[in-house]
Amino acid sequence: MQTKPESRPPLLEVTDLKTHFPLRGSFGQRLLGRETGSVRAVDGVSLSLRRGEVLGLVGESGSGKTTLGRTILRLAEPTSGSIRFEGQEVVGLSEPAFRPFRRRIQIVFQDPHASLNPAMDLWTAIGHPLIVHGIIKDREATRDAVGAALTRVGLTPVDQFLHKYPSDLSGGQKQRAVLARAIILGPDLLVADEPVSMLDMSVRAKILELMIELKRELDLTYLYITHDLATAKFFCDRIAIMYLGRIVETGPTTEIFENPRHPYTASLLRAIPDPDPDRTTPRDLPRGEVPDAAAPPLGCSFHPRCPRAFEICGWESRDLRDLIEAHWTRIPEEQYERERKLVGDLEVLEEPSLVAQVPAGRGASGSDVGAILRRMRDEDPDEPLWTGVRDTRVDDGHAEVTFGEWLEPLLLPDGDAEVACHLYDEQARSKAR
Amino acid sequence: MPDPVVSVRNLRIWYGTTRGPVRAVDDVSFDIKPGETLGLVGESGCGKSTLGRGLMGLLPEGAAMDGEIVYDGTNLVGLPARELRALRGPHIGMIFQEPMTRLDPLMRIETQFRETLETHEPDLSRDEIRKRSLEVLAGMGIPPTRFRQYPHEFSGGMRQRIMIALALVLRPKLVIADEPTTALDVLVEAQILGILADLKRNFDTALLLITHNLGIVAEACDNVAVMYAGQIVEEGRSDDVYRTPAHPYTRELLRSIISLSTTGLQYIPGAPPDLTDPPSGCHFHPRCPDVMQVCPRQDPVEMPIETGQRVLCWLHGPEKQIPSGGREKLEQQEFALADEA
Numbered sequence: 001m002q003t004k005p006e007s008r009p010p011l012l013e014v015t016d017l018k019t020h021f022p023l024r025g026s027f028g029q030r031l032l033g034r035e036t037g038s039v040r041a042v043d044g045v046s047l048s049l050r051r052g053e054v055l056g057l058v059g060e061s062g063s064g065k066t067t068l069g070r071t072i073l074r075l076a077e078p079t080s081g082s083i084r085f086e087g088q089e090v091v092g093l094s095e096p097a098f099r100p101f102r103r104r105i106q107i108v109f110q111d112p113h114a115s116l117n118p119a120m121d122l123w124t125a126i127g128h129p130l131i132v133h134g135i136i137k138d139r140e141a142t143r144d145a146v147g148a149a150l151t152r153v154g155l156t157p158v159d160q161f162l163h164k165y166p167s168d169l170s171g172g173q174k175q176r177a178v179l180a181r182a183i184i185l186g187p188d189l190l191v192a193d194e195p196v197s198m199l200d201m202s203v204r205a206k207i208l209e210l211m212i213e214l215k216r217e218l219d220l221t222y223l224y225i226t227h228d229l230a231t232a233k234f235f236c237d238r239i240a241i242m243y244l245g246r247i248v249e250t251g252p253t254t255e256i257f258e259n260p261r262h263p264y265t266a267s268l269l270r271a272i273p274d275p276d277p278d279r280t281t282p283r284d285l286p287r288g289e290v291p292d293a294a295a296p297p298l299g300c301s302f303h304p305r306c307p308r309a310f311e312i313c314g315w316e317s318r319d320l321r322d323l324i325e326a327h328w329t330r331i332p333e334e335q336y337e338r339e340r341k342l343v344g345d346l347e348v349l350e351e352p353s354l355v356a357q358v359p360a361g362r363g364a365s366g367s368d369v370g371a372i373l374r375r376m377r378d379e380d381p382d383e384p385l386w387t388g389v390r391d392t393r394v395d396d397g398h399a400e401v402t403f404g405e406w407l408e409p410l411l412l413p414d415g416d417a418e419v420a421c422h423l424y425d426e427q428a429r430s431k432a433r
Numbered sequence: 434m435p436d437p438v439v440s441v442r443n444l445r446i447w448y449g450t451t452r453g454p455v456r457a458v459d460d461v462s463f464d465i466k467p468g469e470t471l472g473l474v475g476e477s478g479c480g481k482s483t484l485g486r487g488l489m490g491l492l493p494e495g496a497a498m499d500g501e502i503v504y505d506g507t508n509l510v511g512l513p514a515r516e517l518r519a520l521r522g523p524h525i526g527m528i529f530q531e532p533m534t535r536l537d538p539l540m541r542i543e544t545q546f547r548e549t550l551e552t553h554e555p556d557l558s559r560d561e562i563r564k565r566s567l568e569v570l571a572g573m574g575i576p577p578t579r580f581r582q583y584p585h586e587f588s589g590g591m592r593q594r595i596m597i598a599l600a601l602v603l604r605p606k607l608v609i610a611d612e613p614t615t616a617l618d619v620l621v622e623a624q625i626l627g628i629l630a631d632l633k634r635n636f637d638t639a640l641l642l643i644t645h646n647l648g649i650v651a652e653a654c655d656n657v658a659v660m661y662a663g664q665i666v667e668e669g670r671s672d673d674v675y676r677t678p679a680h681p682y683t684r685e686l687l688r689s690i691i692s693l694s695t696t697g698l699q700y701i702p703g704a705p706p707d708l709t710d711p712p713s714g715c716h717f718h719p720r721c722p723d724v725m726q727v728c729p730r731q732d733p734v735e736m737p738i739e740t741g742q743r744v745l746c747w748l749h750g751p752e753k754q755i756p757s758g759g760r761e762k763l764e765q766q767e768f769a770l771a772d773e774a
Contacts, residue, residue, distance in 0.1 A: 060618035060619065060620065061589075061618055170704055171477075172704075200476040200477055200645065201476065201645065201646075201647065201686065201689055201690055201691075202476060202685070202686060202689045202700050202701045203700070204689075204691060205689050205691060205698040205699060205700040206698075206700050208691070208698060209698050209700075227618065227619065228691075229619075229693070230691045230692050230693050230695065231691050233693055233695075234691055234695050234696075234698075257693070267620060268619060268620065269693075271619045271620050271622070271623040272619060272648065272692075272693065273622070273623070273626070273646060273648030273649045273651070273652050273653075274648050274651065274652070274692055274693065275647045275648045275650075275651045275675060275687060275690055275692060276651065276675070276692070276694075285620060285623050285624055285627070286620055287574075289588045289589070289590045289591070289618070289620075289621055290618070325576035325578055325579070326574070326576065328571075328576050328577055328578065329570075329571040329572075329574055329575065329576050329577070330571070333564060333567065333568065336567075336577055340577070340578075346578065
């Protein structure tokens with residue numbers, strides 16, 4: 001069938017991909033084989049890669065970017081969704097049926113030292129994929145192919161490097177050897193998971209340059225997984241920003257960097273330490289850290305840290321607990337001791353709920369707790385959480401805070417980019433009055 | 434001008450390997466004043482972590498040290514282990530890269546603080562111990578409600594803040610932080626850098642920040658010392674060093690950083706030398722784009738320069754010691770990729 005290149009399907013198309021890992025709780029539950037929830041490492045990701053493109057998958061640790069890469073290589077089993085390689089569905093294929101695709105999708109990991117078997121010389125290590133895939137029968141016969149791969153990645157003179165062991169090589173040389181092994185089967189897609197993060201500053205540029213050369217010479221397509229926005233900006237055509245298993249913003253690299261939309265993207269960009277002495281660390285950084293993917297926040301996963309969050313972003317009981325605890329780190333010791341006695345165990349707020357009942361301590365009443373909450377609100381009226389509060393009432397044993405309904409943010413087009421944030425969703429905003 | 438908290442003079446640290454002695458730290462000198470942060474930067478293998486460990490008296494067996502580390506009128510080099518141990522904690526605090534490996538996983542946070550305070554300040558009452566601990570933890574944003582939890586119940590960033598709190602609860606005058614943010618994410622890293630900045634502002638603590646990240650140094654440090662092959666090749670105010678780097682290594686290292694404003698890739702050819710057999714003269718000469726006839730022949734002499742830095746490079750003289758023709762350019766040797774880092 002003759003088709004024009006433009007009408008060819010994308011090289012890789014991922015649709016609504018989910019990779020969840022079951023969690024087993026206590027020993028007893030494990031003994032009974034009972035699952036107690038799951039870590040939603042990748043939670044509904046869609047992306048596509050055209051041939052020859054470099055897509056940067058950027059996120060902090062725990063964002064699910066590495067799991068996404070591993071799922072594409074079937075090193076982790078997807079829970080649901082679709083992965084198409086040149087239009088062919090690969091989810092659900094048996095291992096032997098998937099094997100031909102393995103030749104065409106290769107991966108490079110972060111730690112070149114851990115990626116190479118210390119007991120294999122480069123000849124054996126780099127020639128290994130050829131033998132595993134049954135292309136060449138024995139090690140001796142791989143010499144030409146291994147030599148060509150070594151030459152491509154700059155490890156010459158070949159005769160000298162064929163017999164070297166990983167321990168004889170520097171970090172940069174090891175990563176070159178890993179790249180040689182990745183290209184020896186002539187892949188179409190290279191998933192590069194933090195390929196330069198472990199290398200010294202002065203070496204990173206060389207490896208990135210080599211990757212650019214390889215891409216040009218071998219017509220490669222890259223999925224570049226990183227936490228480093230600076231190399232992504234230099235290296236990628238398009239960027240997808242991941243947070244807690246989802247893509248929160250994606251678009252052409254220039255658009256993401258010149259006009260970041262999602263508050264998370266914007267804060268990532270501001271937080272990068274820059275060697276320019278005229279820049280200082282911003283003080284208004286998002287609080288806290290990436291939450292636990294086994295119990296993600298309601299609504300937008302970023303809302304507990306977001307400086308621009310508002311009423312429909314997903315406020316709930318756990319946020320109130322965090323706020324009370326944060327308040328206690330800021331007040332004098334005596335006031336804390338006093339307030340601590342008036343408030344009961346905050347553990348009850350751990351179960352996510354739109355109705356948060358803050359218990360009173362022994363001998364205290366709901367109105368004591370209500371007074372503390374009122375004082376907190378007076379002291380920091382701009383705290384985004386208050387926008388989500390519909391109602392506060394006090395009862396005998398607790399103060400009850402009711403939050404309004406929340407909406408799940410959807411990845412929607414906005415200009416040249418797509419963003420999953422209510423700030424850019426007119427429909428959602430109108431629901432918020 | 435206040436007296437420096439610590440004064441390091443002609444410090445050398447070397448240790449034996451099967452290939453011969455390694456001169457990991459080779460004649461290094463610097464001062465840190467109260468409330469001042471010195472960033473010690475360099476690539477892996479330059480000796481920066483060995484230097485940090487030497488200052489703390491935590492060198493492995495088989496390592497030897499000479500020179501001076503003057504703290505509070507005492508030279509720490511050659512001090513008996515017992516006296517050093519007494520200094521660590523109340524006088525010299527430490528923050529490491531991996532908070533999880535430094536906190537006892539079987540001890541509640543409360544116990545770790547109590548043990549630390551009881552060891553070093555036996556006169557404190559239980560109440561005072563609790564108060565001191567909670568105060569410093571609150572300063573790090575750790576809520577008092579979590580005082581009785583175990584390390585594994587905290588996130589990576591919180592553990593690092595607990596580690597910092599544990600170092601600060603003894604109110605040390607000098608804190609040595611070895612890659613304190615390397616294992617953390619960008620946003621958490623920025624939070625920790627903010628905390629370290631508050632530290633020197635609020636407590637007048639002197640801080641030695643060891644890192645490979647030049648971006649962090651630019652943002653967090655008053656002064657910076659650039660290490661190469663065991664030597665400090667340039668030292669000065671961060672602003673001066675970043676604006677007008679005087680040593681070719683500093684300049685090339687700054688150019689090779691990939692930052693948001695990078696438009697082309699730059700790198701330093703070759704690799705850092707093997708410290709069992711460093712190149713003659715200036716250790717950087719084989720990789721230096723500005724290499725002159727004198728560079729491989731004579732050891733460079735430390736020179737103060739106009740922009741305020743101290744530099745170890747013949748480009749800046751002293752003129753008197755450069756033989757005639759010494760300033761002529763030396764052909765830079767070609768590097769095969771095979772020799773690279």
